[in-house]
Structures are given as C-alpha cells and as structure tokens.
Amino acid sequence: MAKRDYYEVLGVAKNASKAEIKKAYHKLALKYHPDRNPGDAEAEASFKEAAEAFGVLNDDDKRAQYDQFGHSGPGFGGAGFNNVEDIFSAFSEIFGGSSVFGDFFGGSTRTRTRGRRGASLRCAIELEFSDPVEPAEKTISLRRAETCDDCSGSGAKAGTKPSQCPQCQGAGVVMTSAGFFSMRSTCPRCHGRGEVITDPCPSCQGTGRKLKEREITLKVPAGIEDGMTLRIAGEGESGEQGGPPGDLLCEVHIRPHPLFKRAGADVYLELPIGFAQAALGAKLEVPTLRGRKELKVSGGTQGGQVLRMKGEGFPKLDGYGRGDQLVEVVVEVPSKLTKEQEKLLREYAETEEQNITPERKSFMDKFKKLFSK
Ligand SMILES: [Zn+2]
Ligand SMILES: [Zn+2]
Incomplete structure (x- = not known):
C-alpha cells in the first residue's frame, strides 16, 4: 500500500516548526482518538498513521532522514505502530502531560497507559x-x-504505594535499538505504567x-x-x-408454548373446529395470551382460513401498540360416526348432490375439460 507523505498526513508545510508539528498532531490525535471513535477501524488507522508521522517528524534525526530519502529511507520499514497502546506509551509526554489529553485519561497527568476497559x-x-x-x-x-x-x-498493600519501575525509571517506555535507529516501546516490566508493585495487596x-x-x-x-x-x-x-x-x-x-407460535409481535394459533361448526358458524372460546376470549366463526368458514383477533398479540418493542392473534381454522372431519350421525349425513349428502356449491361446480368443469381432449 502506498504510504501518504508524513507532512500531508499531519497537514503541515515541509518547513513546519516542531511546535506546529506537535500542534497538528494534537488536533488529529484528538479527532481520531479511540475513546471518541469506539470500534471505528478507520479512525484507528488514521490515529496510527498520525502517530507514525509525528514519531518521525518530531525527531530531528528521523526527520532529516525522511526529508532526504522519503518512505524508502533506511529504517522506516517497521516504524509504524500496530498497537494503540504503544502510541500512548511512546508519546506519553503528550498523552499523559497535556491538559487536553488529561481529560481522556481520568484527569490524571500521571497516567502513562490508559486504564483498560473491563471485559464484557x-x-x-x-x-x-x-x-x-x-x-x-x-x-x-x-x-x-x-x-x-x-x-x-x-x-499495592494498604499503606504502601507502587514504586517507580526500575527498568524504565518511571517513563513507561524503553528504548530499543534497531539498526542505527532507536525505537521506543512499552516497558515490558511495568507494561507502560511506569510503576511496579513491590508490596502487593494480600487481598487481590x-x-x-x-x-x-x-x-x-x-x-x-x-x-x-x-x-x-x-x-x-x-x-x-x-x-x-x-x-x-x-x-x-x-x-x-x-420457552416454546404447546399451543401458540410467535412471529414478531403476532401470535399464531391453530384452532380445530368441527365441519358442522365451520358450515353453520359458531361462537367459540379460544386461548389468548391474556386468558380466554370469545371468537366468532361465521358460517361457511373454510379450513386454512385465518381469523384475526386485533391487539391480542405481544406489545410491540417500540412501545407503540400490540400485535394481533392470528387464528388458523382447521376443519376436522369426524373419523367415527354414530349410527344416528351417519343417517343424518347420508340424508345431507343426497341434498348435496342436487345443490352443488359454486366452487365445486367450477372444479368439476375444469375436471371434465381435462379429459375431453
Ligand atoms: Zn517500566
Ligand atoms: Zn487489592
């Protein structure tokens, strides 16, 4: 990936003074600060890019190198920051000491490394x-x-205080040399805190x-x-x-329910009814989320038809109104008939032959057409 010019990154002129460079970096670091842009990868990348540019331009030797050789200069290959924490450590004098940044770090100018957020x-x-x-x-x-x-x-144990880290003398960073460059990195002993606990709290x-x-x-x-x-x-x-x-x-x-199913705020219920009830109509008691309610099934109701009980569903999550209860009618044909029922049905069937319903007539017409070719 082509790297942007460090002066361009910070938005300063080639002959910018150190103070101007520092000021420009301040502005960018504030803008792209991870605390201000949580979870924003682009902001984090910009934050790192600005830190890298500042790291070079703020250092007289590195800046001279960069002015002469650009990004291809010796030693610039690995000069970037992978870790935001390293940036805080490397520029602790800016992040820890400045009153502007102090606000981000709990107001403490002593803070070398940002307090880490607790796990979720x-x-x-x-x-x-x-x-x-x-x-x-x-x-x-x-x-x-x-x-x-x-x-x-x-x-630290009650009555004692953490003492200055002996490895970094409290700076939180250590210098390591890479070629003729020296790099700042987070102190491995104190993890950037600048202090170590000599007398640990026995409780924790x-x-x-x-x-x-x-x-x-x-x-x-x-x-x-x-x-x-x-x-x-x-x-x-x-x-x-x-x-x-x-x-x-x-x-x-x-948990699932033995009778109800749910889709969003609506509740579904399958309601089995007798075929005579479907044909003649009926007033039925049906279960709802809020107890038994009466449902009117009108005469001529077909199997599979869905009746809507308005407002009998769950409250909507946005707080406005409720869903409905949708009742799907399942028409049941009796599997066993008493003698009396059978007699009545046969009589009914005879009348049915003479009064064919419009739907069956339309079906019979199509049926005949299918085999008349
Ligand atoms: Zn240390
Ligand atoms: Zn403790």
Whole structure:
C-alpha cells in the first residue's frame, strides 16, 4: 500500500516548526482518538498513521532522514505502530502531560497507559412464552472481577504505594535499538505504567481486582423476542487502572408454548373446529395470551382460513401498540360416526348432490375439460 507523505498526513508545510508539528498532531490525535471513535477501524488507522508521522517528524534525526530519502529511507520499514497502546506509551509526554489529553485519561497527568476497559460479560435468561406480555424483572447471579476494596484497585498493600519501575525509571517506555535507529516501546516490566508493585495487596494478590458473586436485576422490556440480547451498560467487569467497566450482555431465551407460535409481535394459533361448526358458524372460546376470549366463526368458514383477533398479540418493542392473534381454522372431519350421525349425513349428502356449491361446480368443469381432449 502506498504510504501518504508524513507532512500531508499531519497537514503541515515541509518547513513546519516542531511546535506546529506537535500542534497538528494534537488536533488529529484528538479527532481520531479511540475513546471518541469506539470500534471505528478507520479512525484507528488514521490515529496510527498520525502517530507514525509525528514519531518521525518530531525527531530531528528521523526527520532529516525522511526529508532526504522519503518512505524508502533506511529504517522506516517497521516504524509504524500496530498497537494503540504503544502510541500512548511512546508519546506519553503528550498523552499523559497535556491538559487536553488529561481529560481522556481520568484527569490524571500521571497516567502513562490508559486504564483498560473491563471485559464484557455474557449471560442468558430464560422466559416463559407469555412473559413478554408485560415488562419484567429478572435476577441473575454472576461472578465478575471487581475493583479490590482493600487497595482501591492499585494492587499495592494498604499503606504502601507502587514504586517507580526500575527498568524504565518511571517513563513507561524503553528504548530499543534497531539498526542505527532507536525505537521506543512499552516497558515490558511495568507494561507502560511506569510503576511496579513491590508490596502487593494480600487481598487481590496485587491484581487490583477480585472475583465477586453478584446478583443483578435486569429490566426485561415487554415484547422482547427469543434470541435478542439485552445490553446492560457498566455491569461487566471493572476496568483496570481506572478504566471504565465493561457491559453485561444477556441473551434472552423464550420457552416454546404447546399451543401458540410467535412471529414478531403476532401470535399464531391453530384452532380445530368441527365441519358442522365451520358450515353453520359458531361462537367459540379460544386461548389468548391474556386468558380466554370469545371468537366468532361465521358460517361457511373454510379450513386454512385465518381469523384475526386485533391487539391480542405481544406489545410491540417500540412501545407503540400490540400485535394481533392470528387464528388458523382447521376443519376436522369426524373419523367415527354414530349410527344416528351417519343417517343424518347420508340424508345431507343426497341434498348435496342436487345443490352443488359454486366452487365445486367450477372444479368439476375444469375436471371434465381435462379429459375431453
Ligand atoms: Zn487489592
Ligand atoms: Zn517500566
């Protein structure tokens, strides 16, 4: 991939002063800062690109090299940053010391490395089919890493403080030489924090966090559907070094129902009725999510016909209105007849021969045509 000119990346002139370069980088780093653009890969790439350009142009030797040889100059091949954390470490004097950036890092000018966000946790809840008729609360229990109370997350034993990292003398970065270039990289001993714990907190073994059992009450909105995930912000694991907590993601499973099926806010029900009821019409009691309701089946109802009971479905997730209950009529033919029923039916059949329904007449016409060729 062709690399953009470093001056172009920062939007400065070839003869820009160090102060101008620093100012331009400040602006870009703010704009593309990962905290401002969470999950935005393009912003992250721009953030890295600006950091790389600044890393070269802010260093007199590297800048002279670059001016002479451009990107093909010796040593520029691996000068990029793969990791956003490395950028924070490498330019800690900018990210940690500036009042502008201080806001991003919890206001602490001492922060070398951004506090890491806590992990998100996953859980699952199971609901009965008709639970989403109303908003509900579900309590779940989970184990999560939380900030240790004894050391307030510092990891240092009460009454002691972390001491300066001996490997980087508190800078959080170390210089490694690659060819005649020296590169800054995150200190492996303190992971960029600039300090190490000499007297670890016995309660959390110096990790700053402890596993705790928690009961959390979730608000489940009405109309929630099977397979949806509830996101509860900030109820995941605690962050490290003052980082924000992760989220809790809770997947919803809804048990099937012996009679109902669901599609969005609508509920489906198959309703078997006798063929005499279908022919003559009837008032029937049918189950709904909210108890028994009367359904009127008009005379001449056909099998497979769907009757709509308005507003008898689930509340819609957006809070506006409800779905319907759709009742599919299944006309049943009796498999056994009493003598009396058989006699009546035979009499009925004789009259049926004489009064052919329009639909059967149309079918018979097509049937005859099919074999008349
Ligand atoms: Zn502790
Ligand atoms: Zn160190």
